[in-house]
Amino acid sequence: MKKRVGVLALQGAFREHRQVLENLGCDVVEVRKSSDLKGIHGLIIPGGESTTIGKLLMIDEMGERIKDLGMKDLPIFGTCAGMILLSKTIIDSDQYRLNLMDTVVERNAFGRQVASFETDLLVPAMGPHLVRAVFIRAPYLREVAPNVGILSEFEGKIVFARQGNLLASAFHPELTQDLRVHQYFLDMINEHWA
Numbered sequence: 539m540k541k542r543v544g545v546l547a548l549q550g551a552f553r554e555h556r557q558v559l560e561n562l563g564c565d566v567v568e569v570r571k572s573s574d575l576k577g578i579h580g581l582i583i584p585g586g587e588s589t590t591i592g593k594l595l596m597i598d599e600m601g602e603r604i605k606d607l608g609m610k611d612l613p614i615f616g617t618c619a620g621m622i623l624l625s626k627t628i629i630d631s632d633q634y635r636l637n638l639m640d641t642v643v644e645r646n647a648f649g650r651q652v653a654s655f656e657t658d659l660l661v662p663a664m665g666p667h668l669v670r671a672v673f674i675r676a677p678y679l680r681e682v683a684p685n686v687g688i689l690s691e692f693e694g695k696i697v698f699a700r701q702g703n704l705l706a707s708a709f710h711p712e713l714t715q716d717l718r719v720h721q722y723f724l725d726m727i728n729e730h731w732a
């Protein structure tokens with residue numbers, strides 16, 4: 539069955555996610571209000587500015603709706619700002635968050651000089667071919683609970699992790715030609731709805 543995937547479209551890099559999901563054969567819904575969440579099989583929270591997205595999520599309690607869905611095992615993938623929003627603990631910040639993943643995240647964690655860069659990551663779950671990853675003022679996970687699986691690290695920092703139905707990357711997989719990260723998320727969706 540063709541899957542219907544929501545992309546949170548309040549702010550940030552949502553159009554690029556839409557394109558990749560369509561290339562993988564999904565129906566895509568741009569989520570701007572709570573009612574757009576109805577009937578989706580999975581949700582992507584894009585990169586952007588996590589404080590801005592967080593403020594917009596408080597309107598109409600859309601964040602709480604998303605949190606409920608996440609707790610009911612809806613597959614949710616947060617990239618960059620999305621990783622920040624999924625985390626329970628954000629170092630030195632009381633900004634709004636969805637509070638779903640047992641992770642401690644640090645924002646803008648790669649320093650000012652190298653704020654943005656590209657690299658090739660080893661992601662064993664995706665086979666031996668390295669995954670091209672674009673980092674833009676990226677966070678990383680400083681700590682994860684034992685129930686969180688680490689999918690990839692870069693220079694000793696956790697940049698890709700999964701906790702059951704929740705997936706989080708510090709990088710932007712939607713900005714490369716490599717579809718494998720989105721395909722991995724789609725596999726999670728297909729398993730969930732099988």
Ligand code: GLN
Binds near residue numbers: 588674
């Ligand atoms: N630095 C941003 C934040 O802290 C995240 C950057 C991104 O999503 N590319 O929200």
